[in-house]
Amino acid sequence: MLITLSAVFLFLNQSKAQSAFDSLKIKMAKHYFQTVIVMDGYRKPNQEIKDTSNISKRLKSYGVNQFIFSLNTPIATIDRFSKDSSIRKNTHILLTANYMRLQPVFDGIPTHNLVKLGIGGRMIINTGKKAVWFIDVSPFVTKDVTYPSAPYFRMASTIVYSHNVNDRFNWRIGITKSFLWGNRYYLPFIGLRFGRLDKTNISIQFPRSININLPVNRKLQFSIYTKPQGGMFNFSNHDSIYFFPDSKTFHFTRYEINTGFRADVRVNSWFNFYIATGFSTKNNITFYSERANPSKSASGYRVYFYDKDFAPTMFFNAGLVLKFGKTRSFYNDKNLYDAIDLNNTIGGGDNNISNGNTQILIPSKQKQQEYNLKSVQDLIDYNDF
Amino acid sequence: MKFKMKQLVNILLIAFFLGLSSFSKAQGDKVEALRVSFISKRLELTSAEAEKFWPVYNEYNDKIKAIRKNLRQSFRKIPENITEKEAEELYVLDIKSRQAETDLHKQYSEKIKGIIGVKKLIKLRNAEEDFKRQIINSIKEKNE
Numbered sequence: 001m002l003i004t005l006s007a008v009f010l011f012l013n014q015s016k017a018q019s020a021f022d023s024l025k026i027k028m029a030k031h032y033f034q035t036v037i038v039m040d041g042y043r044k045p046n047q048e049i050k051d052t053s054n055i056s057k058r059l060k061s062y063g064v065n066q067f068i069f070s071l072n073t074p075i076a077t078i079d080r081f082s083k084d085s086s087i088r089k090n091t092h093i094l095l096t097a098n099y100m101r102l103q104p105v106f107d108g109i110p111t112h113n114l115v116k117l118g119i120g121g122r123m124i125i126n127t128g129k130k131a132v133w134f135i136d137v138s139p140f141v142t143k144d145v146t147y148p149s150a151p152y153f154r155m156a157s158t159i160v161y162s163h164n165v166n167d168r169f170n171w172r173i174g175i176t177k178s179f180l181w182g183n184r185y186y187l188p189f190i191g192l193r194f195g196r197l198d199k200t201n202i203s204i205q206f207p208r209s210i211n212i213n214l215p216v217n218r219k220l221q222f223s224i225y226t227k228p229q230g231g232m233f234n235f236s237n238h239d240s241i242y243f244f245p246d247s248k249t250f251h252f253t254r255y256e257i258n259t260g261f262r263a264d265v266r267v268n269s270w271f272n273f274y275i276a277t278g279f280s281t282k283n284n285i286t287f288y289s290e291r292a293n294p295s296k297s298a299s300g301y302r303v304y305f306y307d308k309d310f311a312p313t314m315f316f317n318a319g320l321v322l323k324f325g326k327t328r329s330f331y332n333d334k335n336l337y338d339a340i341d342l343n344n345t346i347g348g349g350d351n352n353i354s355n356g357n358t359q360i361l362i363p364s365k366q367k368q369q370e371y372n373l374k375s376v377q378d379l380i381d382y383n384d385f
Numbered sequence: 386m387k388f389k390m391k392q393l394v395n396i397l398l399i400a401f402f403l404g405l406s407s408f409s410k411a412q413g414d415k416v417e418a419l420r421v422s423f424i425s426k427r428l429e430l431t432s433a434e435a436e437k438f439w440p441v442y443n444e445y446n447d448k449i450k451a452i453r454k455n456l457r458q459s460f461r462k463i464p465e466n467i468t469e470k471e472a473e474e475l476y477v478l479d480i481k482s483r484q485a486e487t488d489l490h491k492q493y494s495e496k497i498k499g500i501i502g503v504k505k506l507i508k509l510r511n512a513e514e515d516f517k518r519q520i521i522n523s524i525k526e527k528n529e
Binding site: 166 | 417419425432439446447452478482484485489493496499
C-alpha cells in the first residue's frame with residue numbers, strides 16, 4: 001500500500017515538474033551524438049617492385065595516396081526511463097556517409113583514382129544497465145573513376161554486444177563482415193578495454209584496432225596503435241594488366257597493418273585534428289579477376305592473377321574532425337561513453353578511421369584563473385553573489 | 386608532388402584558422418569538465434551508484450541550464466521602451482521559470498535520493514555550493 005502511494009506521489013510530482021518545464025517551451029538538444037565530419041589523408045611512399053614477372057615489370061613500383069571524407073549524424077534518439085525512474089535507456093539511430101578516393105601509385109602505369117562511396121545506417125541501443133548493442137550496415141559502391149569501369153556494390157556490416165563490467169573494464173563480442181583485410185571476410189569481433197575511456201586505457205578491438213590511449217591533458221591525447229587498413233576496389237583494365245582483353249574491370253585489393261604514434265589535439269567542442277606516423281607492415285596487393293570468381297557470392301575470393309607482398313615502410317596520416325550540433329549531457333555516463341566509443345571504433349563505410357573519441361571529455365585539474373562570468377552564467381544564480 | 390604539398394598546406398591552414406577562431410568557445414566545456422571532476426571526487430560514488438546517478442544528474446542539469454539560459458536571453462532582449470504587455474510576459478516567464486526550477490529540483494532530488502541515498506544527496510548539494518563559491522571567489526579575485 002505504502003509502495004503504491006509512493007509511486008503515485010512520485011508520478012504526480014514528475015508530471016507536475018515536467019508540465020511546468022514544458023510550459024516554458026524551451027528547445028532542448030535531441031541527441032547525445034554530434035554530427036561528425038572527418039577528413040583523413042594518408043600517404044605511403046612508393047616502393048620499387050623488384051621481381052621479374054610481367055605484371056611487376058609493368059607496374060615498376062607501388063605507393064598509396066588516400067583521402068577519406070566521413071560523415072556521421074544522428075537521426076533519431078529515443079530516450080526512456082525504467083518503471084522506477086532510476087535507469088535511463090536510449091536508442092540512437094545514426095546515418096553514415098563515406099567517400100574514399102584511393103590512388104594506388106604504380107610508376108609504370110598512369111594513376112588510377114579508385115572511389116568508394118557509401119551511405120549506411122547504424123543503431124546503438126543502450127540498455128541502461130551494463131549492455132550496449134551496436135548494429136551497423138554499410139553498403140557501398142566502388143568504381144575506378146579515371147578510366148571506364150562498371151561500379152561494383154558491396155556491403156560491410158557489424159553487430160556487437162558490448163558489456164561494461166564497470167567504467168574501467170569492458171568486453172565486446174560480435175561478428176563483422178569486412179573488406180579491410182583485402183578480401184571479403186566474416187570475422188568474429190572480440191574487444192577488451194582496460195581503463196576508463198576518459199583516462200589512460202588499453203583497447204584491443206579485433207579485427208579493427210589495438211590502442212594505448214594516453215591523455216596528456218584536456219587538449220592533447222597521444223596514442224600508440226596498430227590497425228589494419230585496406231579494401232577491395234574496382235580497377236579498370238585500361239592498361240591491359242589482365243590478359244583477357246575483353247575484361248574491362250578487375251578487383252584490386254590491398255591491406256597493410258599500420259603501427260604508429262598518433263597525437264590528437266582537441267581544440268574545442270567542435271573541432272580537433274590529428275597527426276600520425278609509423279610503420280606500415282604486412283603490405284600486400286592482389287588483383288582478382290571477376291571472370292575467375294563468378295559464383296562466390298558469399299565466400300571470399302580465391303583466384304587471383306597477381307599477388308605481391310612488400311617490405312615495411314613509413315606512413316603519414318593526418319585528419320581534421322569537425323563536430324556540429326548541441327548534445328544532451330552525458331558526463332561520466334559509462335554506457336554513453338561506450339556507445340560513443342563503439343561509434344568511433346567501428347568507423348562507417350568499413351574504412352577503419354577514428355575521430356579520436358574527442359566527444360568524451362577528459363577530466364581536468366582545477367586552476368583558479370580559469371573562470372570568467374560568461375562561461376558560468378547558467379550555472380549560478382544572481383542570489384549566489 | 387607539388388599538388389600534394391599544396392593540399393597539405395591548405396589543410397594545415399584550415400586547421401590553424403579553425404583553432405584560432407574557436408578559442409573562446411572552449412570555456413564552457415572547461416567549466417563543465419571541472420564541475421564534473423569536482424563533484425565526482427566529493428561524492429565518492431560506488432560503481433553501481435555512479436551507473437544510475439550520472440544519467441539522471443546530467444538530465445537535471447541540462448534542464449536547469451536551459452531554463453536559466455532562456456530566462457537570461459529573454460531579459461537581455463528588453464527594449465528601452467518596454468510596453469506593459471511585454472513586461473507582463475517577462476514577469477510571467479520569470480515566475481514560471483523559477484517555479485519550474487523548484488519543481489524539477491524536487492522531482493530530481495527524489496530520484497537521486499532513491500539512487501544514492503539522502504546522505505550523499507546532501508553531500509551533492511554541498512559540493513555544488515562549494516564549487517559555485519569557488520567560481521565566484523575566482524571571478525572576484527580576477528576582477529580585483
